[in-house]
Each structure stands twice: as structure tokens, then as C-alpha cells.
Amino acid sequence: xxxxxxxxxxxxxxxxxxxxxxxxxxxxxxxxxxxxxxxxxxxxxxxxxxxxxxxxxxxxxxxxxxxxxxxxxxxxxxxxxxxxxxxxxxxxxxxxxxxxxxxxxxxxxxxxxxxxxxxxxxxxxxxxxxxxxxxxxxxxxxxxxxxxxxxxxxxxxxxxxxxxxxxxxxxxxxxxxxxxxxxxxxxxxxxxxxxxxxxxxxxxxxxxxxxxxxxxxxxxxxxxxxxxxxxxxxxxxxxxxxxxxxxxxxxxxxxxxxxxxxxxxxxxxxxxxxxxxxxxxxxxxxxxxxxxxxxxxxxxxxxxxxxxxxxxxxxxxxxxxxxxxxxxxxxxxxxxxxxxxxxxxxxxxxxxxxxxxxxxxxxxxxxxxxxxxxxxxxxxxxxxxxxxxxxxxxxxxxxxxxxxxxxxxxxxxxxxxxxxxxxxxxxxxxxxxxxxxxxxxxxxxxxxxxxxxxxxxxxxxxxxxxxxxxxxxxxxxxxxxxxxxxxxxxxxxxxxxxxxxxxxxxxxxxxxxxxxxxxxxxxxxxxxxxxxxxxxxxxxxxxxxxxxxxxxxxxxxxxxxxxxxxxxxxxxxxxxxxxxxxxxxxxxxxxxxxxxxxxxxxxxxxxxxxxxxxxxxxxxxxxxxxxxxxxxxxxxxxxxxxxxxxxxxxxxxxxxxxxxxxxx
Amino acid sequence: xxxxxxxxxxxxxxxxxxxxxxxxxxxxxxxxxxxxxxxxxxxxxxxxxxxxxxxxxxxxxxxxxxxxxxxxxxxxxxxxxxxxxxxxxxxxxxxxxxxxxxxxxxxxxxxxxxxxxxxxxxxxxxxxxxxxxxxxxxxxxxxxxxxxxxxxxxxxxxxxxxxxxxxx
Numbered sequence: 001x002x003x004x005x006x007x008x009x010x011x012x013x014x015x016x017x018x019x020x021x022x023x024x025x026x027x028x029x030x031x032x033x034x035x036x037x038x039x040x041x042x043x044x045x046x047x048x049x050x051x052x053x054x055x056x057x058x059x060x061x062x063x064x065x066x067x068x069x070x071x072x073x074x075x076x077x078x079x080x081x082x083x084x085x086x087x088x089x090x091x092x093x094x095x096x097x098x099x100x101x102x103x104x105x106x107x108x109x110x111x112x113x114x115x116x117x118x119x120x121x122x123x124x125x126x127x128x129x130x131x132x133x134x135x136x137x138x139x140x141x142x143x144x145x146x147x148x149x150x151x152x153x154x155x156x157x158x159x160x161x162x163x164x165x166x167x168x169x170x171x172x173x174x175x176x177x178x179x180x181x182x183x184x185x186x187x188x189x190x191x192x193x194x195x196x197x198x199x200x201x202x203x204x205x206x207x208x209x210x211x212x213x214x215x216x217x218x219x220x221x222x223x224x225x226x227x228x229x230x231x232x233x234x235x236x237x238x239x240x241x242x243x244x245x246x247x248x249x250x251x252x253x254x255x256x257x258x259x260x261x262x263x264x265x266x267x268x269x270x271x272x273x274x275x276x277x278x279x280x281x282x283x284x285x286x287x288x289x290x291x292x293x294x295x296x297x298x299x300x301x302x303x304x305x306x307x308x309x310x311x312x313x314x315x316x317x318x319x320x321x322x323x324x325x326x327x328x329x330x331x332x333x334x335x336x337x338x339x340x341x342x343x344x345x346x347x348x349x350x351x352x353x354x355x356x357x358x359x360x361x362x363x364x365x366x367x368x369x370x371x372x373x374x375x376x377x378x379x380x381x382x383x384x385x386x387x388x389x390x391x392x393x394x395x396x397x398x399x400x401x402x403x404x405x406x407x408x409x410x411x412x413x414x415x416x417x418x419x420x421x422x423x424x425x426x427x428x429x430x431x432x433x434x435x436x437x438x439x440x441x442x443x444x445x446x447x448x449x450x451x452x453x454x455x456x457x458x459x460x461x462x463x464x465x466x467x468x469x470x471x472x473x474x475x476x477x478x479x480x481x482x483x484x485x486x487x488x489x490x491x492x493x494x495x496x497x498x499x500x501x502x503x504x505x506x507x508x509x510x511x512x513x514x515x516x517x518x519x520x521x522x523x524x525x526x527x528x529x530x531x532x533x534x535x536x537x538x539x540x541x542x543x544x545x546x547x548x549x550x551x552x553x554x555x556x557x558x559x560x561x562x563x564x565x566x567x568x569x570x571x572x573x574x575x576x577x578x579x580x581x582x583x584x585x586x587x588x589x590x591x592x593x594x595x596x597x598x599x600x601x602x603x604x605x606x607x608x609x610x611x612x613x614x615x616x617x618x619x620x621x622x623x624x625x626x627x628x629x630x631x632x633x634x635x636x637x638x639x640x641x642x643x644x645x646x647x648x649x650x651x652x653x654x655x656x657x658x659x660x661x662x663x664x
Numbered sequence: 665x666x667x668x669x670x671x672x673x674x675x676x677x678x679x680x681x682x683x684x685x686x687x688x689x690x691x692x693x694x695x696x697x698x699x700x701x702x703x704x705x706x707x708x709x710x711x712x713x714x715x716x717x718x719x720x721x722x723x724x725x726x727x728x729x730x731x732x733x734x735x736x737x738x739x740x741x742x743x744x745x746x747x748x749x750x751x752x753x754x755x756x757x758x759x760x761x762x763x764x765x766x767x768x769x770x771x772x773x774x775x776x777x778x779x780x781x782x783x784x785x786x787x788x789x790x791x792x793x794x795x796x797x798x799x800x801x802x803x804x805x806x807x808x809x810x811x812x813x814x815x816x817x818x819x820x821x822x823x824x825x826x827x828x829x830x831x832x
Contacts, residue, residue: 117809201806201809201810201813201814204813205813236722238721238722240722243717243718243722245716245717246717347792355788356788359781359784359785359788360781362784363777363780363781363784366776366777366780367776367777367780370772370773370776370777371773374764374770374772374773375764378769378770378773382769384758384769385757385758385759386758386759386764386765386770387711387717387758387759387760387761387762387764388762388764388773389709389711389717389719389762389763390708390709390719390762391708391709391762391763392762392763392764392773396774396777396778397777400777400781523693
């Protein structure tokens with residue numbers, strides 16, 4: 001009954017989204033606040049309906065109702081409750097409902113926004129409604145998760161055990177909040193193009209409405225991607241955290257476009273400049289989100305992450321992408337020449353630095369796009385097959401980013417309109433000197449000596465120290481009395497702290513990524529109980545292997561004692577498991593992780609085999625991953641910076657307000 | 665009953681062939697460290713031909729193990745890195761290397777990013793040159809809306825908006 005109710009709610013949500021689009025369109029054309037208010041109401045009702053539908057789906061999964069095809073294919077009674085619930089968004093159908101749900105909820109938030117001009121808001125609500133309609137229609141007509149089956153099986157097929165992991169249970173919702181959050185910047189951009197006729201205060205205000213959405217989406221995407229990367233690191237058991245896999249790239253492109261959008265929206269907000277470019281990025285970010293959805297769900301590319309794929313659905317998604325992005329960019333091409341706005345600025349200025357940032361970030365996104373789609377296009381055009389993998393990105397993407405990182409710390413020190421480049425350099429001289437010293441110290445400390453790695457470390461340190469230098473400059477440390485420094489620090493807007501943290505977080509990530517890729521060590525051996533293997537400074541001894549029984553799996557658990565070769569560090573015990581899931585017949589690996597300061601000691605137990613002497617043995621792989629902690633800590637700091645910026649009171653405008661009208 | 669199930673599952677654990685595709689036997693690293701390092705470097709850029717976007721360094725598949733063994737044998741036999749890669753390409757096609765070849769069909773792939781940076785930079789320069797302030801006068805309605813918008817400005821002086829070296 002509840003399942004039928006969910007199916008009904010899903011269709012109702014579709015109808016309400018159609019209504020929302022229709023009312024908003026007519027309301028905008030006739031300038032009728034009544035009809036526009038009706039569109040707002042429809043948006044909220046649609047969001048409510050789809051939340052109910054999603055709750056019904058979760059209920060079906062939680063109660064293991066195998067008469068629902070989607071539940072039978074993706075769940076199992078033995079699964080822990082967390083993974084029963086998470087399976088609701090673990091399949092193509094369920095995740096699509098989640099996607100639509102986030103979109104509708106954001107439409108409802110947009111509908112409640114106060115302070116937007118009537119035309120802009122009504123248009124934006126209409127566009128958001130149209131987007132929701134497209135995706136909901138796709139869900140209802142091709143991917144309905146509420147379809148029943150005639151003969152309900154006694155037991156379900158279970159969720160891929162690789163996905164039965166806490167990080168992966170919350171990874172998709174986080175990603176979707178990010179991907180779909182850009183649908184709002186898309187709607188606001190299309191609305192701005194429709195409203196077109198900009199008065200001079202329009203673009204700063206528009207930038208201020210777009211920024212919180214761009215920022216929030218970017219924060220969610222950062223958190224989601226980092227969590228996914230961390231999952232790959234400890235669940236796949238190869239010690240890798242980024243593979244330049246097409247699906248990873250699919251999530252990275254909107255992230256890069258979103259990062260560019262954040263920065264360009266600042267210029268539009270502060271100076272009214274770059275309006276056309278910011279609108280373009282706002283459209284681009286969601287276009288990349290939709291492209292990602294198409295790539296992941298269509299089966300055009302092979303990836304570890306791809307959903308159960310279906311070419312027909314792929315075609316539908318391609319059609320949605322073509323309609324939504326095609327019409328938006330056509331509108332852009334038509335209206336962009338009329339977009340005027342903006343203050344003047346000299347090439348050396350805060351605006352100039354942000355423009356440069358945008359150049360690098362967009363070219364970086366284009367590079368990722370090229371590397372992801374090129375094999376597909378080449379094969380379709382000529383039949384030749386090539387692989388584009390990490391070496392390609394190391395030769396194109398990485399240098400691009402390194403140049404951008406060299407310039408980055410100078411940006412925040414430049415003033416608006418026209419800046420004093422020499423002054424900025426002088427203020428960064430100390431940070432630069434210290435960064436080079438860090439690189440040199442690293443070069444001396446780590447064997448074998450690698451000049452490139454040392455340069456990478458210097459750049460990471462440069463980002464952190466540069467961010468620090470900027471904040472110290474602002475509070476005038478050592479130049480004014482302590483009380484005055486504290487007063488200034490308190491007076492700094494949250495946005496400034498957020499920016500400093502985000503830039504420093506990027507530096508932390510660079511440090512970790514450079515150290516890990518340059519100096520990770522690995523070794524593997526078949527060990528009997530009591531045997532040990534050595535990698536770098538660490539020695540792992542297999543002390544015991546036992547059988548443990550999980551809720552829905554059986555595991556062989558290796559108990560491994562990690563000590564340092566020199567015997568200085570305290571020995572610690574970690575466990576690594578090979579889990580066998582009878583429901584799907586799959587085996588997964590649980591990595592044993594021993595955190596040693598910034599380093600990870602990473603232990604993977606393989607399958608049982610016999611030594612040449614006929615003894616029982618297990619293959620054990622041991623990795624020394626120096627500074628691996630920083631790889632995930634850095635993006636976490638970046639996301640935190642984004643959250644701080646979101647808390648800045650200057651960004652509250654486009655959020656639903658408690659007071660009527662605009663308020664200071 | 666549960667014990668029996670456990671036993672059955674254990675039997676499956678012990679014979680991985682039943683649960684999954686054949687798994688590679690353990691690797692035997694080359695005795696000479698420099699040669700092994702070369703082998704590892706090659707593993708990173710060679711794609712496991714039956715996997716989904718994994719290098720043979722990362723893949724647990726049987727064929728990846730075979731390819732690793734083959735590459736180690738070739739290194740031990742004195743082959744250069746280039747010769748080994750050429751050999752792999754002859755056998756499996758360009759697909760096997762994660763580094764796409766540079767030839768007519770892939771020029772756009774390889775040089776596209778650099779071209780974009782240059783084109784973007786040139787466009788920026790041109791943009792900077794031809795920029796001018798062109799703002800139409802405001803209509804009364806716009807003036808009113810602007811006044812509304814300006815009300816939302818914070819009155820508090822905003823340190824973010826001012827240059828950091830303004831002598832305060």
C-alpha cells in the first residue's frame with residue numbers, strides 16, 4: 001500500500017512540477033503575483049510529494065518488500081539496516097528519485113526566497129520547475145523504482161558488497177546535493193538571461209544571489225568527492241585514491257566549473273563585472289552535472305563506478321542534456337552580447353587575479369572533459385581505441401594547476417580595480433622564502449632525493465604560508481598592539497576566514513598528494529602465521545588468522561602487528577579481512593589501516609595459499625603511504641572554509657528570509 | 665544450519681576460483697632493485713585489458729598478473745622500457761597504454777589544453793583592451809529598484825572590500 005502511495009506521490013510530484021512551470025511562465029508573462037505565488041506553492045507541494053515518495057521507497061527497502069522489483073534487485077534481509085536504507089539510493093532508479101527530490105526541494109527553497117526581483121524569481125522558479133519536470137518524467141516513465149513484480153522472490157539480490165560501507169552510504173546524497181545544487185545557479189542564470197535588460201545594480205545583486213548556491217553546491221561536491229576518494233582508498237585495497245577514472249572525472253568537472261563560478265561570482269557581486277562570464281559558468285556547472293549523470297548511467301564508458309547500464313536510458317538522458325543545456329546556451333548566445341555591466345579594472349588587480357583563476361580552472365575542466373570524452377569520440381569517428389589515464393593528466397592537468405597555484409597567494413593581496421603588484425610581492429616575500437626552504441628541507445630529509453617532489457612540496461607550503469601571510473597582513477600582526485590585532489581578527493568577515501582556510505586546505509592537499517605519490521612504498525609476500533613483510537620503515541607480522549562472522553558475510557580476518565623496523569615505534573595491531581558475501585557470491589577486502597602521525601600503514605590480506613614447503617600461508621601486502629592523511633584532510637579543510645564563507649552574513653540574501661522584504 | 669552454511673562459505677573462501685575470476689599468483693619481484701623500480705613504473709601506465717580503467721599495478725585480475733610477469737621477464741632479459749611498451753602495443757593495441765600515442769588523431773587531445781590557455785589568454789588581453797564603460801541611464805523604475813537594493817548593503821565598513829594597504 002505504502003509503495004503504491006509512493007508511486008502515486010512520484011507522479012503527483014511530476015504533475016505539480018508541470019504546474020509550477022506553467023504557472024511561473026504565465027505569471028511572469030502577465031506579471032501576476034497571484035499566479036507566481038501559485039507557482040511557488042506548486043514548487044513546495046512538489047517537493048513535499050517527492051519527499052513522501054522517497055520516504056515510501058526507503059520504507060520498502062527497510063521492510064525488505066521484495067515484491068518491489070527494485071528492492072528485490074538491490075536488497076537482502078540479512079543486510080544491516082543502514083545498508084538497507086542506503087540501498088534506496090544505491091541503484092539507478094532510487095538515485096534518480098533522490099536526484100529529483102533534491103532538485104524539487106531546492107526549487108521550494110528558491111520559491112521561498114525573499115528579496116529577489118519579481119521577474120527574476122518567477123523565471124528562476126519556472127526554469128527550476130522545467131528541469132525538475134524533465135528529470136521526474138525520466139524517472140516516472142523509464143526508471144520507476146516502485147514497479148512491482150508478479151512473483152515476489154523470498155530473498156533479494158543484495159547490494160554490491162563494495163558499496164556496503166558507511167562512507168559510501170552517505171557519499172551519493174552528498175554528491176547529489178552538490179550536482180543538483182548547481183541546477184539552482186543554472187536556473188538563476190537562465191532567469192537572468194530571460195530578464196536580460198540589466199540595470200546597473202542588477203549584476204551585483206544577482207551575483208549575491210548566485211554565490212550562496214554555488215558555494216553550498218561546491219562544499220557538498222567537495223565533501224562527496226573526498227569521501228568517495230577515501231572510500232576507494234580503503235575499500236578497493238590498492239592504496240590508490242584518484243585514478244582519473246571517467247566517472248571520477250565526471251564528478252570533478254562540475255567541481256572545477258563550480259570553483260571557477262565561486263570566484264567569478266565574487267567579481268560580479270563586488271564590481272558588477274564579468275556578468276556574461278559568470279552566467280556562462282553558472283550554466284556550465286550544471287551542464288557538467290548532467291553530463292556526469294549521462295556518462296555514469298548510459299554505459300558509454302566503462303568504469304568501476306558505473307551503474308547497471310542501459311543504452312536506451314542513456315539516449316533519454318542525452319536528450320534531456322541536449323534540451324536543457326542546448327536551450328540555455330542558445331539563449332546565452334542570443335542574449336550575452338547585450339549583457340552589459342561592470343566596473344573597469346586594470347590587469348593587475350583583484351579582478352584580474354580572479355579572471356586568471358577562471359582561465360586556469362576552466363581550461364583545467366576542459367582538459368578533464370577532453371581526456372574523458374576523447375577516447376569515446378575517437379573510437380566513434382575512426383574506430384581506433386586509446387586509453388587516457390593518469391600519465392596524460394599528469395602531463396596536462398597538473399602543470400596547469402601548478403602554474404595557477406604559483407599565482408594564487410598573490411590574488412587575495414591585490415586590491416580591487418588597480419593593485420600594486422610590487423607591494424603584494426613584498427608582502428609575500430617571507431612566505432615565498434619559507435616555502436622554498438620547506439621544499440629544500442624536504443629534499444634533504446626524504447630518500448631517494450627527488451627534485452620534482454621537493455618543488456611540489458614547496459608549492460604546497462607556498463599555498464599554506466601565502467594564505468597565512470594574507471590573514472596576518474589583514475590583522476597587522478606585529479605592527480599594531482595585540483589588542484588591536486584581536487579586534488581586527490574579530491572584525492574580519494567570515495568570508496575572509498573561509499577563503500584563507502580553503503586556500504590553505506588546498507596547500508595541505510598538495511603536500512599530501514606530492515609526498516604520497518612520490519614516496520609510497522609497497523611490498524607483498526605470502527606469509528605463514530608468524531611471518532613478516534617489510535615496506536620502508538614498517539614491518540608487518542601476521543600474528544593470527546581467524547574466522548569472523550558478520551551480519552551478512554563471513555570473513556577471514558588477519559591479525560597483523562605493525563612495528564617499525566628500527567623498533568622505535570610502539571607496536572600496534574590492525575586487522576584486515578577478506579569478506580565473503582553469500583548473497584551475491586562476492587568477496588571484498590577490508591584494509592587494515594594504522595595511522596602513524598601523518599603517514600598511513602596500510603595492510604591488505606589476500607587469499608590463502610600454500611608456501612612451497614606446503615605450509616598454510618596468506619598473501620599480505622604492506623604499503624607505507626607517507627603523509628596520506630593530508631590528502632583527505634586538505635579537501636576537508638577546503639569544505640570547512642566553504643562552510644565558513646556560507647555563514648557570512650553578507651551571503652544570506654537569496655535564502656528564505658524570516659522578515660518580509662529585504663532587510664539589512 | 666548456520667554452521668553448515670559457514671562451512672560451505674569457508675570452502676568457497678579457500679577456493680577463490682569458485683567465487684571470482686582466477687586470481688594472479690603472488691608476484692616475484694626482480695632481485696635487482698633498480699630493475700624492479702623500472703618494472704613498477706611500467707605497471708603504472710599499462711592498462712589491465714580486461715578491467716575497467718585499472719592499471720596492471722592495481723589490478724588483482726589474473727591477466728594483470730600475467731602481464732606483470734611478462735614485463736619483469738622482458739626487463740630481466742635486457743629489453744628497454746620503450747621496447748617493452750612497443751611490444752605491448754603490438755600485442756594489445758594502443759588501448760593497453762594509459763599514455764595515448766601522439767599522432768594526427770590525438771593532436772587535439774594532447775595540445776588542446778595548451779591551445780586553450782593561449783587562446784583564453786589572448787581573448788583576455790583583447791577583452792582588457794576594448795573594455796569601456798557603457799551604461800545606459802536608469803529608468804525611474806530601475807532607480808527605485810536600485811534604491812531598494814542599496815538598502816540591503818551593510819553599513820558596517822567591510823575590510824574585505826578595501827585594499828589591504830590603505831594605510832588604516
